[in-house]
Amino acid sequence: MAAAPDAEPDTGPDTGPDTGPGAGPGAAPVISFRGATKVFAGPRGGVRAVDDVDLDVRAGEITGVIGYSGAGKSTLVRMINALELPTAGTVTVAGRETGALGERGLRALRADVGMIFQQFNLFSSRTVAGNVGYPLRIAGWSRERRKARVAELLRFVGIADKARQFPAQLSGGQKQRVGIARALATSPGILLADEATSALDPETTQDVLALLRRVNAELGTTIVVITHEMEVVSSICDTVAVMEQGRVIEHGPVYDVFADPREPATRRFVHSVLRDRPSAETLARLREHFPGRIVTVRVRADPGTRSALSDVLTAHATERGVRSTIVYGGIRELADKPLGSITFELAGPDDAVDALVADLRRHTPVEEAADRGDPTEEAG
Ligand SMILES: Nc1ncnc2c1ncn2[C@@H]1O[C@H](COP(=O)(O)OP(=O)(O)OP(=O)(O)O)[C@@H](O)[C@H]1O
Ligand SMILES: [Mg+2]
Incomplete structure (x- = not known):
């Protein structure tokens, strides 16, 4: 991973102008990949996990990232919150170039980009309220403000009555609601989801997808979801990006990509998820x-x-x-x-x-x- 410079470059205001509510499809890109490449060092020249990607995600959009295992989806998405920095090219998020950020800039970026996971990644030793309040603690919020914000978040995701429970006492769908509340704690303009419903049954998946739609509609949050489930693409995504071997081989409105896939790999993927042919x-x-x-x-x-x-x-x-x-x-x-x-x-x-x-x-x-x-x- 490239070392970030210590100096704080001028990367614009802490919150980009395009990340707030009110921005919709048609708005300026809030995430831009330009020639973005991530090579993991290793024997035989390493792994080119993300390869020369140009991609724009517009503010207020829900974008799906699909493709077979190992295509580079997680790496691409982790480049948005600077968990991975590009080894070549640039990734610009709400006006900040991730590779040029110092410590303070990275903290500000990550406060503006929430993330949820397939296995929820909750602290088992903390209560629901403790989990949701954790990022606020890190951000230095007072106990009082934290309490009010956590209550508000738990109401929003529909588990206000679970504040004092521990993750082990919750169902999968409830755990993911905690994950979503925690990811939204600092009011990020962007939410990333890596297979966030893959561990849930179909009905619970629909509930969580409905919540993500609400997050997008009511808070104006730009959402990027990695998924292999057609259900996720068809019920929440506006656009979809198809990855193969580190490259984004197709990107566009969901219907266009699925109704008229141009690349053989997209066609294979589309057929395998539509299951409309014998x-x-x-x-x-x-x-x-x-x-x-x-x-x-x-x-x-x-x-x-x-x-x-x-x-x-x-x-x-x-x-x-x-x-x-x-x-x-x-x-x-x-x-x-x-x-x-x-x-x-x-x-x-x-x-x-x-x-x-x-x-x-x-x-x-x-x-x-x-x-x-x-x-x-x-x-x-
Ligand atoms: N930290 C790492 N070090 C070395 N190689 C890595 C690392 N992370 C990912 N890779 C490699 O990069 C490639 C892309 O991995 P990535 O996890 O992004 O794929 P993916 O599309 O998310 O796959 P999946 O659907 O299985 O989650 C793979 O070949 C993987 O082995
Ligand atoms: Mg992955």
């Missing part, structure tokens, strides 16, 4: 019951296209006797728009099925499963 194993099982041609039809936002698809299927059924049976599928809402695909078995004379597929293709991408004997092919 896996090779599922396809093999489907073949046993559905010997006809199996095609997967993509479903997108445009309602006109969807009714056109129904019309095509109906017309070919009545006019040419092609029977279409729904055998698999999944459509979900993302940014209030439908996204997914439906897999059909088409049974009928070969040329009639060909004509139907050609007609469907005029409206939406259609992928055909490979013939029996080679069922593992997954079309792009």
